[in-house]
Amino acid sequence: MKIGILSDTHNDLKPFEAALTFFRRENVSLIIHCGDMTTPETAGSLQGFQVIHVFGNLDSASGEIRQVLLDLNPENYSGAEYTGEIGGVKIAAVHGNVQEKLKELIHSGKYAYVFCGHTHRRLSEQVGATRVINPGALGGLRLEERSVYLLDLESGSGDFHLI
16 A cells, blocks of 8 residues: 655645645555645645645644545544554654654654654654654745655555655
8 A cells, every 4th residue: 555645735735736646646545744734725635535634833724624634535634643553554643843742653662654744854764663754845944855755555665756
């Protein structure tokens, strides 16, 4: 199962739509959004995907974003953090602005993957048994080229893709 990981769209719709087109081409059915979606209108673009969304520090319309995602698919998730299992693989996701929570998830040893955002910088590193992935940013402050991460949960292979 391929999943798409993205973060920090900051309502910048052009790279966001390009990322969604890439994910559709790759037959991704599940997207993990690591926060700072910022508007319910952005959430509305996720039609056709199952979505796990964790709130970022700039998701002030979090209730409206959550409602749009649930209206699109009742199986979607939108909350402060996500911990669960996908395809038999334990994962966690947080935005990353609360460093203590991020470190707690990473060092707990419970998760094969911890996904985060916030820094607008790509990261893929192994910490013990946990792979920590920050897909970089699609909008907002431009520290690096816009990017997403494509992960095949079955094989464990994944890579960044510039948008």
